[in-house]
Amino acid sequence: MDASTTPPSGCPPGLECLSQIDQILVHQQIELLEVITGFETNNKYEIKNSFGQKIYFAAEDTDCCTRNCCGVSRPFTMRIIDNMGQEAITLERPLRCDSCCCPCCLQEIEVHAPPRVPVGYVTQTRHPRLPRFTIQNERREDALKVIGPCVGCSCCADVDFEIKSLDEETTVGKISKQWTEAFTDASSFGIQLPLDLDVKMKAVMLGACFLIDFTERPIIIWFPSYVEFKKQNR
Template identity: 30%
Template sequence: MTCPNVDTEYPGLAYLCPLDEIIVTQARDALHDIIGDRARISYTIFNNRGQKIFIAVRIKGCRKFTIKVYNIYGNEVIEVRRPFALCVNRVLVWAPPGNFVGSVKQLCNKYAVTNDSGVKVLNIRIQRPLKLIYNIRYVCGVEPIGVIKQHWDLPQVGGVKNFGVSFPVQLNVQDKAVLLGACFLIGCLKY
């Protein structure tokens, strides 16, 4: 996918501006070799048309980890960190690296999405446990605005674990980056 010509404060996140869905696959790509990924866990991130928008690598720790997300030019655009904590399941998201944009934290059977100021902006709650479908809602909303779910219909990467997140196109790009972090926390790492 070519980078859209969008006026945004964070040019590395311009790829997210026109999107309403992101699909994360645990699959290695030739681009992973260019950025020096060797023994790490690799992800390739697509839009809903099957066009590659990002690649990511997970640097594994015992209970903590860091996921670095790169654009197709090899520039790091998002960093997702899970700090070490025995009882807390959460990730912190920087986009671009060095600029904290928000976090996702598990609270019993739901997840709270907060912005850079710590204000809760979205809730994520499981809708269908056996189908791995999670609804995303605004804090004060009743109707879902998106979902995090397992994907089976991405022909480019058949046979691998795919998770996707959908959201409104008009959602701000920082919140889209945090929802990508939620997709890593809930989908790719939990199941």
């Protein structure tokens, strides 16, 4: 490995590939059983770089009862495996009620890299109109903000969640939800990040992507799916 590809000092094992990329693509695999029956299965994702090369595979680890009783509010463990078959990143999301009326319902995900070593957190921030999240480091110090569009602005279109500085004056990247879910709930995301962002924060941004996928799915999916249903049943 030459100097240009040497990972930065202190880079956790399994995160080396993140040091040289500024774009991450996340594609959920379509499960045939889920499409046919509507029965919720464990989600699986391929994670690629901007050249389409697979860098990780992510698999949800949740029991059948939890998936189908709790839906998108369910707690889950997401195991992110590198190309060597090693678990590089673990995401832990606790159970949160999906009611918007209670402070205890704010969503959170904890990011470990490697497993059992926390490197950061993603926490939902209460706001009357906008989906908002705070990115924290391993010491729970705020590092970045993620701000989504106004509810109702995502009908049948890609949805951008801007990654901003803490003062919200500077946009440093974005998480883009691509509109692909008219007939299935399979997700596709693109994450744009500063190349020099700490690899731990890049791993936490992956966690933010998955939390957005679950937390904002009722907003992103429900309305356009209902419109499509009405069109077909006039």
